[in-house]
Amino acid sequence: MKLYSIYLSLFILFLFSISTVLAQQISGHIYTESNVPVPYANIYIQQLQTGTSTDESGYYFITVDPGEYNLVYSALGYESLEIQLFVGDEGVERSIVLAESSVELEEIVVKASKKNPAVEIIQKAADNKKKYLRQLDSYRTEVYVKATEEVERHQKEKAVAIVEEDVPLEQQDKLGEAQTNVPNINLLEMQVQLNFQQPNRFKEERNAYKVYGTKAGLYVPMLGKMDMNFYRNLVFPRDLTMTPVISPISKTAILFYKYKLVASEWEDGILVHKIKVTPRKVGNSTVEGFVYINEDLWNINRLELSFPKGGLKLYDKFKIEQIYQEVGDSLWLPSRQVYNYQTKEGRKRTFKGNTLIQYKDFEPNFVFPDKFFGREVAVTTQEAYKRDSSYWQTVRTEPLAAEVQQMVTKRDSLEVIYNSPEYKDSVEQVFNKVNLLEIAYDGVSFRNHRRQQQWDFGSLASFIDFEVVGGFRVNPFVSYFKRWEDHRRLYTSASTSIGLRNGDFQGDVGAWYFYNPKRLSSVALDLGRSFRSINPYDAYINQLSLSNYILQDAVRFRHRMEVFNGFYWNVNLGYTDRQSIDRFDGTSFINRVIDETEVLEFQPYKTFISSMYLSYTPAQRYMTEPNRKVVLGSRWPTFTLSHRKGWDGVLGSELDFDYLEFSISQDVQIGTLGNSKYRAEVGKFINKENLPFIDLKRFRESDPILYSNPLHSFQMLDTSLAISSAFLEVHHIHHFNGALVNNIPLVKKLKIRAVAGGGLLYVPNDKFRYEEAFAGIERIFKLGARRRLRLGVYGVAANSNANNFDTSFKVSVDVIDTWKRNWDF
Numbered sequence: 001m002k003l004y005s006i007y008l009s010l011f012i013l014f015l016f017s018i019s020t021v022l023a024q025q026i027s028g029h030i031y032t033e034s035n036v037p038v039p040y041a042n043i044y045i046q047q048l049q050t051g052t053s054t055d056e057s058g059y060y061f062i063t064v065d066p067g068e069y070n071l072v073y074s075a076l077g078y079e080s081l082e083i084q085l086f087v088g089d090e091g092v093e094r095s096i097v098l099a100e101s102s103v104e105l106e107e108i109v110v111k112a113s114k115k116n117p118a119v120e121i122i123q124k125a126a127d128n129k130k131k132y133l134r135q136l137d138s139y140r141t142e143v144y145v146k147a148t149e150e151v152e153r154h155q156k157e158k159a160v161a162i163v164e165e166d167v168p169l170e171q172q173d174k175l176g177e178a179q180t181n182v183p184n185i186n187l188l189e190m191q192v193q194l195n196f197q198q199p200n201r202f203k204e205e206r207n208a209y210k211v212y213g214t215k216a217g218l219y220v221p222m223l224g225k226m227d228m229n230f231y232r233n234l235v236f237p238r239d240l241t242m243t244p245v246i247s248p249i250s251k252t253a254i255l256f257y258k259y260k261l262v263a264s265e266w267e268d269g270i271l272v273h274k275i276k277v278t279p280r281k282v283g284n285s286t287v288e289g290f291v292y293i294n295e296d297l298w299n300i301n302r303l304e305l306s307f308p309k310g311g312l313k314l315y316d317k318f319k320i321e322q323i324y325q326e327v328g329d330s331l332w333l334p335s336r337q338v339y340n341y342q343t344k345e346g347r348k349r350t351f352k353g354n355t356l357i358q359y360k361d362f363e364p365n366f367v368f369p370d371k372f373f374g375r376e377v378a379v380t381t382q383e384a385y386k387r388d389s390s391y392w393q394t395v396r397t398e399p400l401a402a403e404v405q406q407m408v409t410k411r412d413s414l415e416v417i418y419n420s421p422e423y424k425d426s427v428e429q430v431f432n433k434v435n436l437l438e439i440a441y442d443g444v445s446f447r448n449h450r451r452q453q454q455w456d457f458g459s460l461a462s463f464i465d466f467e468v469v470g471g472f473r474v475n476p477f478v479s480y481f482k483r484w485e486d487h488r489r490l491y492t493s494a495s496t497s498i499g500l501r502n503g504d505f506q507g508d509v510g511a512w513y514f515y516n517p518k519r520l521s522s523v524a525l526d527l528g529r530s531f532r533s534i535n536p537y538d539a540y541i542n543q544l545s546l547s548n549y550i551l552q553d554a555v556r557f558r559h560r561m562e563v564f565n566g567f568y569w570n571v572n573l574g575y576t577d578r579q580s581i582d583r584f585d586g587t588s589f590i591n592r593v594i595d596e597t598e599v600l601e602f603q604p605y606k607t608f609i610s611s612m613y614l615s616y617t618p619a620q621r622y623m624t625e626p627n628r629k630v631v632l633g634s635r636w637p638t639f640t641l642s643h644r645k646g647w648d649g650v651l652g653s654e655l656d657f658d659y660l661e662f663s664i665s666q667d668v669q670i671g672t673l674g675n676s677k678y679r680a681e682v683g684k685f686i687n688k689e690n691l692p693f694i695d696l697k698r699f700r701e702s703d704p705i706l707y708s709n710p711l712h713s714f715q716m717l718d719t720s721l722a723i724s725s726a727f728l729e730v731h732h733i734h735h736f737n738g739a740l741v742n743n744i745p746l747v748k749k750l751k752i753r754a755v756a757g758g759g760l761l762y763v764p765n766d767k768f769r770y771e772e773a774f775a776g777i778e779r780i781f782k783l784g785a786r787r788r789l790r791l792g793v794y795g796v797a798a799n800s801n802a803n804n805f806d807t808s809f810k811v812s813v814d815v816i817d818t819w820k821r822n823w824d825f
Contacts, residue, residue, distance in 0.1 A: 027061035028095040041075035042117035118259035145190040147218040147355040186213035204378035243737040271295035284311030284738040285672040345785040358397040378623040471588035517628035521561035539701040566620030570613040608653035637666035656689035674736040684726035696722040707810035716798035725765035733757035772798040
């Protein structure tokens with residue numbers, strides 16, 4: 001192997017030496033007719049679609065292979081000159097004289113066709129991008145955000161008479177006319193003070209916030225998280241695309257894009273080059289459109305770029321327009337960004353969105369107080385939600401469109417009525433009416449808007465439940481929900497369950513109280529009797545087995561809170577009385593299907609088990625609302641340490657064990673090659689003095705055909721494994737997001753994406769080892785305007801020291817979480 005590596009290295013070195021020897025230089029000077037050097041003139045080689053430019057003394061050189069070339073010499077204010085040049089075994093020196101142009105400089109100076117110096121302009125912009133990426137150490141600016149969405153209906157839809165049903169008769173005419181005339185437009189406005197400090201620290205202070213309609217389809221990025229800076233090599237707006245896109249002015253952009261100089265025009269005393277950007281091949285990591293570059297400064301003047309459809313998460317089309325403005329001496333900062341996007345719901349409706357982000361009142365090199373920046377990247381003031389129309393008229397950087405203004409006026413007038421106690425009482429009166437459909441199928445609810453509470457009762461249809469043990473049961477249900485103005489919430493529920501076959505009585509009563517929204521703190525208590533699965537996460541077929549169930553009387557207490565940012569503490573306490581189900585008739589039609597009637601027999605015993613979880617995600621970013629905290633994630637892994645203990649003698653408990661577990665998990669973006677997710681876990685019973693079978697560490701048996709979440713399960717583990725010793729478990733999955741398939745002609749038109757990964761389980765004491773690898777393809781389908789379905793087909797190969805090497809095929813179905821804008825795995 002070493003000898004082969006040496007030969008390969010020598011061969012590569014030999015090829016490199018040949019190419020170096022064969023390459024020759026074209027060099028020379030460019031002068032005016034008065035014999036004055038022409039600095040920064042362009043030299044373009046048509047056959048190579050590349051070139052160079054002269055230095056301050058008018059000198060140029062470029063390395064080429066021997067051959068015949070057409071060279072185009074051009075400079076601003078001079079006539080272009082094209083010559084044919086043959087390069088042999090020796091270099092060629094050729095100096096050129098350019099004649100002055102008769103075209104006035106204020107007019108279009110260059111009209112590009114085949115004489116195209118666009119690559120040189122892009123290269124100069126790439127050489128200077130680091131300078132413009134770090135122009136300022138800090139700044140503060142005011143930002144106005146406006147997002148609108150217009151819904152175009154292509155088919156007539158049945159009108160829904162909400163007003164007639166919910167409003168008193170004396171208000172129906174007024175509201176009905178107003179509702180009819182309201183344009184089908186959604187609007188969000190926001191006024192923000194944006195603070196920035198190098199290297200990449202942002203903080204938003206949201207001073208005004210207003211929504212009309214729904215914001216579900218609006219693209220409103222967090223300004224601090226918004227990655228639309230094309231001075232970076234990779235641009236990755238994570239809430240918009242599944243993979244980063246390569247900036248057209250990155251150092252390696254020439255490998256991915258073609259450039260064409262469309263025109264060069266004088267704008268406010270600066271020559272601006274308009275360059276068309278076209279991907280060399282269709283993919284999810286490139287954009288298309290125009291980039292405008294300032295001559296001499298070699299920075300972005302503005303850009304108009306469209307993102308590839310295949311890389312978008314929720315939209316069918318997305319285009320960005322970004323304008324930079326000079327603020328101070330040679331200081332260019334973004335002044336305006338416009339996003340235009342669109343998605344369709346079949347042939348019924350088209351959703352057209354537009355988001356405007358306008359910057360003003362820049363304060364360069366603003367001095368912030370110590371500890372101003374932290375993990376809090378946005379804060380919304382209490383007054384932000386109370387701004388009236390007069391305030392918005394003062395902060396808008398441009399007036400609303402006529403149809404949007406009409407919508408705002410109408411909805412403002414409706415809002416006064418909607419918020420009136422009389423209207424809310426009328427809606428509540430209608431809501432609380434009971435009809436036969438609710439009793440039979442939907443369930444009955446009663447609401448009190450003044451107390452912000454609601455009672456819900458199960459329908460007759462929901463009374464009929466099915467349990468693996470004994471079959472059908474009667475299961476009435478009631479719940480109560482209350483919300484406070486400070487976002488505290490209380491949810492309680494109660495249910496009873498009577499078995500039709502055994503006549504046994506079961507039930508559950510519980511309460512959950514979210515008592516501190518700013519510390520994400522909650523407490524819960526429940527008690528009851530029920531049949532409980534020993535391994536509720538086991539394979540589906542095992543969940544139908546009677547031997548997987550016991551009867552349990554239980555009292556459970558749970559508490560969760562965030563101790564400090566990113567550090568969470570969870571504690572669970574549970575007292576149970578475990579009993580075998582051998583005294584019940586557990587037969588049902590399921591037993592005839594799986595041919596299994598055995599149950600787990602044991603003497604009843606009591607348990608008291610505590611579980612404590614400590615979880616920490618470093619550098620967790622978050623947003624503060626007036627009464628709550630919103631977690632925004634982190635680029636660091638999440639570390640979790642847990643301890644589970646069975647207490648001997650507490651409340652008659654007959655257990656005595658201690659179990660420790662440590663895990664690490666993360667979602668990592670690997671440039672344009674896709675994203676990886678992994679989870680690794682180790683665990684061990686450090687005390688197993690009295691460890692019942694039910695409390696062993698368990699691993700899920702794999703389902704036939706169905707592909708389960710690869711971060712928490714294996715795909716070909718042929719048994720429901722239970723252990724009492726140490727173990728190591730590792731899972732990994734990588735979504736290429738088109739990075740592989742886009743290189744295969746024709747196949748990329750199928751819009752499929754490659755995925756691969758694997759898993760490992762090692763139990764050293766039992767000398768058990770299991771490993772698997774999988775690869776497959778996935779395709780995303782539209783379920784609606786913003787709903788996406790992902791179907792996958794995978795090939796799995798597995799091996800263990802207990803079984804021979806084997807292979808299988810699996811399929812998966814996953815629906816995107818529209819709130820998180822992400823998939824389960």
